[in-house]
Amino acid sequence: MPGWSCLVTGAGGFLGQRIIHMLAQEKELQEIRALFRSFTPKHREELSKLQTKAKVTVLKGDILDAQCLRRACQGVSVVIHTAASLDILGAIPRQTVLDINLKGTQLLLDACVEASVPVFIYSSSVSVAGPNSYKEVIQNGCEEDHHESRWSNPYPYSKKMAEKAVLAANGSSLKDGGTLRTCALRIPLIYGEGSQHVSYAVNRALKNNGILDSLGKFSVISPVFVTNSAWAHILAAKGLQDPKKSPNIQGQFYYISDETPHQSSVDLYYALSKDWGLRLDSSWSLPLPMLYWLAFLLETVSFLLRPIYSYRPPFNRFLVTVTNSVFTFSYKKAQRDLGYEPLVSWEEARQKTSQWIGSLVEQHKGKLNTKTQ
Template sequence: MATRIRPSSKRCAVIGGSGFLGRYLVEQLVDRGYSVSVFDIRQGYEIPGVTFHQGDLCDKQALLAALQGVSLVFHCASPAPSCDDRALFHRVNIDGTQTVLKACQEAGVQKMVLTSSASVVYEGTDIKDGKEDLPYAKKPIDYYTETKIQQERLVLEACDTEKGFLTVAIRPHGIFGPRDPQLVPILVDTARRGKMKFIIGDGKNLVDFTFVENVVHGHILAAERLRPESPLCGKAYHITNDEPVYFWDFMSQVLVGLGYDPPKYRLPYQLVYVLAMVLWLLVLFLRPVLQLRPTFTPMRVALAGTHHFYSCARAKQDMGYQPLVSLKDGIARTVESYAHLRKAA
């Protein structure tokens, strides 16, 4: 049996620490004097002093090895939202999280910060200045959202001040920044294929995009303010740049910054949504005989054509959150980091 090491408040583990957000989180924690162990299915980089444990989220024994002497766990492992694998989402976000919670309680971990998502309350219709007390989506728009709702519930319900296990959930929205494997590469690929000519809707829908360093800042603040008597216990918090921007303006700034033309032709939102829905149903119907992966889904159309921005008032009040990097600087730093994707390149 493994010997129990007394947890130290500066010893933490980042589950999913090889991912986009996870790596930034690890770097910031190291800078702040934490000793960090990373648990992930793959090791994507090396940082002096950081211990890597490779393993499966559903393997409790592998998790326990990474949680020895750890008092604080950040759980940010999840398949990419664009992945369309329902079984994988269920295995990682639900089964994996249940295993993580059991391992944390067995290892004597005192605090857990979950990376949730603001989309847990989004059903494909407008949300303006959404607060955390909005109900969970009754009709989640994809498997990612469906399983993130269940995951957040599991983690927040596990909060138990009497047993000394405290939990909090951070709900970022539209994370972007240098090294992002999703947003900018997909956007550039779409532009290169000549498919970024159209604006869906009137182009005036406001959304939140959040620079990755601000998301990390929110996670660390939450961890450091999470105490038995604090209002954070068992609660969820929106973390954004607090600067809603027109969706198509943001996309255009990134595209133009990299030398591509911005979209300029408008398509009616309802028409595009209906077409995406028909295509999605057709794919479902054909799935037994044909594996198709349309990029044009009802979820993506909804995200591109509706308002979805959230209030950070609760995070400001309970943990003193303020974004560290402005949207303008975040976009500039992101564009600069993708010089290799420029049109001339």
Template sequence: MATRVRPSSKRCAVIGGSGFLGRHLVERLVDKGYSVAVFDIRQSYELPGVTFHQGDLCDKQALLTALKDVSLVFHCASPAPFSDDRALFQRVNVEGTRTVIQACQEAGVQKLVLTSSASVVFEGTDIKNGKEDLPYAKKPIDYYTETKIQQEKLVLEACSKEKGFFTVAIRPHGIFGPRDPQLVPILVDSARQGKMKFIIGDGSNLVDFTFVENVVHGHILAAEHLKPDSPLCGKAYHITNDEPIRFWDFMSQVLVGLGYDAPRYHLPYTLVYGIALLLWLLTVLLRPLVTIKPTFTPMRVALAGTYHYYSCARAKQDMGYKPLVSLQEAITRTVASYPHLRKGS
């Protein structure tokens, strides 16, 4: 009778490994001696020691092929949060995650680490040093966040000592760094269009921005500390740079570093939020006739004009988390990685 080979603890899979965070995670895992399988809808690079599996997240058979002999899975596949494709969010974040859990359990995977989001507790009002025991947002700021809440619940509820299947969720906030396709390119594009002259509110609101290498570090620490008797089982953890910064100071440092002017004119928060709300209502009413994509959405205004920073105390205590790269060093390295976005280039 053939005996089942126990998956190697150094063999893992990264679902969404072709994305911004996923690729940084894969590279660090390889550096640490892991054998890595990547599962994604596309392959964007090649790396020695990494096998790529292209497929749809909702295709369980394709997932099972990628998860063969794997003991640890990182699930960081997600559409870009600023998309307005509700069906895609539902399919990837909810239905896809449900399929990932089923495939993990069938393949004998022991650990699943989810990339969640700190926004699952954010309702557009101030959060200062928020802890993980904050309730899920009853009124999420957008549909992306609504599906991330459902996703996190699915993963954490799947944790089972009886089945030998252990799960944990990492909640990063404001991820940035080299190769980021969102934050810096969108910021520069707005500056080039003359849209980065204004500060929403008084500019004093503190926010977490987290360097991608620190997010990766948090994921790997969580995976290595996730054991049957550990406090991580079925829990969520905030991972940030642990250095809240004024939202507009961060934006200014990135813009000035790339040769653009820092925003300097103040607009009242309530006024801008009200206008954004009216524009959003207008787009909803006119959607059957014409597609409008306003620059200012209520979600973006809330993110730019409120306090939202989070405590890493639980991660420090339970897995010894400490940021590897300081915020200033992270900003310097990020700006240096975008020579093609410098003013005049």
């Protein structure tokens, strides 16, 4: 492991950026390669400010560009693959999501074999495990339960198939005669400073007199703070390079969570934003079964109109199920094999995120003041 180097795909994303910041603290790391499709000047500025002994190389490239991937992989010892298309509502064409999440992952695996990269960590999702029905209750689930999503929606399907490809690639022969070692980390809802999920929920609430959306109030999930999620990826990278730990990790997947209380996404957003006056919606909402069948009706209308008109429903059955299920997981296996312990407590994570939400509230007030002037 001394003198190792790491390529991070999706390096400009929420999780990718945090992984790079944590890699920068690794003393033995010689080079960090940051691959992203569309780095902004702000991304580049943040990367240039990294205080690290490692060389930082910024690579602009597409996950579907095989030549770009081969160049990016040359000479690195670890690939952490976080690049993905996260689409729940069908805003992105199905084939695009499948190409990025599945084909892109396969191309990256092929590039690792060609460039003889021995370690590959895949940032997967709990959505590959379900939930398949809002009536299904999974509490503190574990890897041995073998939960698997049956949804054909492009996001859970493509993440599931990509994870299978990554784990199946474990043990593949590399061009230099070495062996590829892989594992996958199943990540739930990630929150923290810069989270698009949190930002979306907060901004919608600010436009609605400070009332948070109620969609998801029946769910119970096990969210994870972004720093803790990133830390799990660093530990997996170290573990797969460690001759003693590696045999137990190779070809395995792990659920990653932390000490954040298991709660609904709405309650999580409330806990993070209540210091700034945001509040829960106390109004009446449709019963779950009715909401589910309404989603089915909207999907049917969308399907029937497809030949003549592109109609995207405001919600679908997958979204209704995901946001209204009891679906939590334990990180005990990651604790055992990776030595994973959350670095940031729930209270510290809440405070950090709440301070950032405060800046969103101030921005909103600033815009309102500008309009009234």
